[in-house]
Amino acid sequence: MRKYEVMYIVRPDVEQEALQAIVDKFHGIISNGGEVTKQDVSGKRRLAYEINKLRDGYFILVHFNATTEVVNELDRIMKITDEVIRSLIVRDVA
Numbered sequence: 001m002r003k004y005e006v007m008y009i010v011r012p013d014v015e016q017e018a019l020q021a022i023v024d025k026f027h028g029i030i031s032n033g034g035e036v037t038k039q040d041v042s043g044k045r046r047l048a049y050e051i052n053k054l055r056d057g058y059f060i061l062v063h064f065n066a067t068t069e070v071v072n073e074l075d076r077i078m079k080i081t082d083e084v085i086r087s088l089i090v091r092d093v094a
Contacts (some may be wrong), residue, residue, distance in 0.1 A: 001034060001065045008078060008087035009057040012044055019058055022083055026062070029074050034066025051085050063092065 008026075010019055023041070030036055042059040051057075066074075071089055078087040 001067055003037075003063070003065055003092040004071055004089055005061065005063045005092045006074065006078075006087060006089045007059070007061050009047070009051075009059055009085045011083050011085055012054060012056040012058065014058070014083050018083070022081070023060060025081075026074065026078070029077060030062070030064045030066055030070060032073075033070040034064050036062060036064045038063040054085060057085050 006026075010022055014022070023039075027036055027039075040061040042061070044056055045059050047055055047057055075087070075089055078084050
């Protein structure tokens with residue numbers, strides 16, 4: 001298993017329970033073949049530029065260990081989840 005980190009931004013108009021459900025859904029995908037080592041929910045922050053006419057978003061950063069199949073599945077699910085504005089998965093080399 002390799003080390004990865006994912007940063008994703010969730011729409012600002014979601015309820016707190018829905019935000020927690022989204023985070024739990026992604027943790028479940030990662031836990032299916034890997035493990036979450038660290039999570040940082042930065043809360044609602046201002047975006048550097050407008051994305052789909054939105055100026056704010058909830059920023060979540062997750063460090064995890066997983067196989068490439070889990071990373072591909074996580075990326076696929078993030079792309080089809082309507083509440084996620086942007087996401088980026090990178091391999092952690094440090």
